[in-house]
Amino acid sequence: MKTEFTPQHLADPDTAASEAELRRCVRCGFCNATCPTQVLLGDERDSPRGRIYLIKDMLENQRAPTAETVTHIDRCLSCLACVSTCPSGVNYTRLIDHARAYIEQRYDRPLIDRVRRRFLAWVMPNPTRFRLAMGLARLAKPFAPLFGKGPLRAMLALTSWRSARCAPSAEVYPSPKPPRARVALLQGCAEPALRPEIRAATLRLLNRMGVEVVLARDEVCCGSLSHHMGFEEDALAAARRNVDIWSAQRDLDAIVVTVSGCGTTIKDYGWMLRNDPVYAERAATVSAKALDVSELIDRYGLPEISNPQALTVAYHSACSLQHGQQIKDLPAHLLEKAGFTVRRPAEAHLCCGSAGTYNILQPQIAGQLRDRKLANLDHLAPDVIAAGNIGCLIQLNRKEIPVIHTVQLLDWASGGPNPLDTRNA
Ligand code: SF4
Numbered sequence: 001m002k003t004e005f006t007p008q009h010l011a012d013p014d015t016a017a018s019e020a021e022l023r024r025c026v027r028c029g030f031c032n033a034t035c036p037t038q039v040l041l042g043d044e045r046d047s048p049r050g051r052i053y054l055i056k057d058m059l060e061n062q063r064a065p066t067a068e069t070v071t072h073i074d075r076c077l078s079c080l081a082c083v084s085t086c087p088s089g090v091n092y093t094r095l096i097d098h099a100r101a102y103i104e105q106r107y108d109r110p111l112i113d114r115v116r117r118r119f120l121a122w123v124m125p126n127p128t129r130f131r132l133a134m135g136l137a138r139l140a141k142p143f144a145p146l147f148g149k150g151p152l153r154a155m156l157a158l159t160s161w162r163s164a165r166c167a168p169s170a171e172v173y174p175s176p177k178p179p180r181a182r183v184a185l186l187q188g189c190a191e192p193a194l195r196p197e198i199r200a201a202t203l204r205l206l207n208r209m210g211v212e213v214v215l216a217r218d219e220v221c222c223g224s225l226s227h228h229m230g231f232e233e234d235a236l237a238a239a240r241r242n243v244d245i246w247s248a249q250r251d252l253d254a255i256v257v258t259v260s261g262c263g264t265t266i267k268d269y270g271w272m273l274r275n276d277p278v279y280a281e282r283a284a285t286v287s288a289k290a291l292d293v294s295e296l297i298d299r300y301g302l303p304e305i306s307n308p309q310a311l312t313v314a315y316h317s318a319c320s321l322q323h324g325q326q327i328k329d330l331p332a333h334l335l336e337k338a339g340f341t342v343r344r345p346a347e348a349h350l351c352c353g354s355a356g357t358y359n360i361l362q363p364q365i366a367g368q369l370r371d372r373k374l375a376n377l378d379h380l381a382p383d384v385i386a387a388g389n390i391g392c393l394i395q396l397n398r399k400e401i402p403v404i405h406t407v408q409l410l411d412w413a414s415g416g417p418n419p420l421d422t423r424n425a
């Protein structure tokens with residue numbers, strides 16, 4: 001794609017990076033076929049190629065964002081299916097991240113929109129505030145029909161009826177065997193508040209594998225929720241804090257992440273802080289050490305499968321795992337090695353609509369994507385659905401078929417408690 005940025009504009013490193021991606025795009029439109037919003041809405045402006053044009057026009061002319069551009073950029077899930085599809089290797093992540101930050105700095109959103117977004121960015125990355133908000137939401141849930149069809153109702157719909165017990169909180173979980181590795185486990189914000197049993201299962205499984213696990217004190221949210229809403233300074237502050245915390249830990253072989261959305265962001269810290277002379281090198285080191293939990297299990301090997309289960313698992317591949325980190329088959333292969341029968345749904349590349357705060361900010365589109373995903377998963381007649389991202393687990397949660405994290409099944413098969421027994425939740 002031909003671009004006409006001025007040398008002054010290109011002096012800005014973010015603009016220069018975006019220009020490089022724009023020039024790589026040959027406008028073929030292959031990406032449009034796998035884009036969930038294009039598939040649902042059928043509007044070129046809601047496709048990757050259409051958004052690339054909107055972003056180019058905005059950045060190249062240093063234009064103030066229009067309401068139309070903001071609408072179509074906001075509708076993007078950042079699912080990155082377009083990155084997996086693009087034959088020219090366009091890194092759309094760079095473009096959409098830059099566009100969101102640009103919009104946040106220059107566009108005057110309606111007051112209610114600003115308040116909603118700031119509220120989410122204040123509550124969700126903080127586990128204490130998030131737990132408190134979940135408690136209040138549980139009380140308000142019976143009144144959800146009174147809140148119309150907007151974001152507040154969507155938030156209440158995502159609230160679980162059960163209240164989560166506190167997750168384990170010791171700082172070091174030593175392996176009973178001589179340790180083969182020492183890792184930090186990202187503690188996260190939403191996952192421990194909504195499903196603390198995931199961390200408990202991960203700690204048991206990794207210890208059983210001979211891996212010592214550190215829960216680093218004073219670690220904060222990875223920053224991805226702020227990052228995806230365009231609050232770039234907040235996201236960078238979180239990244240710097242975590243880089244400090246993990247760099248201070250001795251002998252870490254890896255930084256392990258059970259929430260694939262967070263893992264994608266931490267693997268990008270090196271890029272996010274590349275222009276910060278104080279942090280660039282350490283951020284790159286942190287990113288290089290970041291692993292999805294499935295990658296760590298694959299590296300050190302599953303423990304003995306002492307309790308195999310004859311169950312059919314529908315594996316839902318989170319976008320952040322399959323597109324963001326390009327980890328497509330590994331978790332399903334681990335489940336098969338552990339004795340489960342694994343099936344993949346049709347349209348596995350399409351997002352379930354969770355996408356960070358998307359299901360709260362864009363509830364209609366998110367609801368359509370959830371229903372489509374659930375229909376494809378139900379078609380497999382599974383006993384259980386597995387995924388590696390808390391957002392997907394909550395988005396797809398229903399009474400009919402349990403939706404749990406992949407590590408919970410691997411932990412069960414290797415001697416842990418039955419995660420389908422609600423008494424273990
Ligand atoms: S597939 Fe790649 S090159 Fe083709 S339009 Fe999409 S982003 Fe551009």
Ligand code: SF4
Pocket residue numbers: 034035036037038046047048051075076077078079080081082083092
């Ligand atoms: S990130 Fe997802 S929703 Fe956004 S343009 Fe790419 S495929 Fe479409």
